[in-house]
Amino acid sequence: MSEDRHPLFMPLILVGGLIFGFGLGFSQMARPEVVLHFLQFEDFGLLFVMFGAAIVSGIAFAVMPRVRDSAPLTGDRYERRLKPFDRNVLIGGAIFGVGWGLSGICPGAAYASLGVGNVAILWAIGGMFAGAYLQGAWRSRRAAADSAASSAD
């Protein structure tokens, strides 16, 4: 990402976010109760949201690299940017699962929840920032300790 971004970069991100948020509202994922009902096996509708969205995005991920080399607004290559697997995926996933199961809230749905008028969701958003800060502060300190140890060799 360079400084001289295409003038349509931010407007496009905004439009994408608008559609994304409208969809989260329409699907009622912005309602923690509906997510909790899914996790309690009372309403399996959430599966249609996650897999419906994954199929639509999956088509674009599969087709675009064959149609064009790079994205028009960034020049970035269309490629699979795969996240490496390690223990953290399991540990972090499990911690995320505890939070999701307790509150019925995940990041994207929490922002959308604010949009549908759910002011109580500010508790969850505040909690998410606190959690993200805690792990960031801990990992920053550990990274500093690691580099200090290796430079002492």
Added chain:
Amino acid sequence: MVADPVALQVAAELFPNGISRYAVGGLLVGLGAVVIYVGTGIPAGASTFLESTLSYVSEQSRFQQYVASRDWRVVFTLGIILGALAFAATIQSGVITTALYEPGTTGELYEVGGVTLWTTDVQAWRLLVGGVFVGIGTRIGKGCTSGHGVCGVGSASKTSLVGVLTFLTVAIVTAQTVAALGVSP
């Protein structure tokens, strides 16, 4: 043609609110991600916003690595909020009606300036404590329900599939346990 009553009954039990609102909403969520990907090549996730936004106020090295993307992530999140508000001002308010949308009965509806808004009944402590776990877990686990669940699964990433299975399993156990302890809503 007469529909099979047994199949209808099973569908009514598994999907008491129908499937159309979920399917249409999911397609729109996917479409939002596609618009961003086609234009920019970025597979968008919602949880990195937490760390990238913290880089505005914290000098910690962990957050500073997201400085390059923090501005557009704010715009993306603003878009999500405004998109959901647009939904509230139209369909939730009854200005636009469609047979594809089933309103639901949870939480409380209230009105501000002619717009029907909605707020949850889920207790504040659950939202706060759950939020802290979500904030820690999603960042250590490299993604959330959109980054892993939509974009990761969509690109057939094994890491994301394992991530989704992990948090889905733990979330089901957690939610069932909390419900069994009598905590509601």
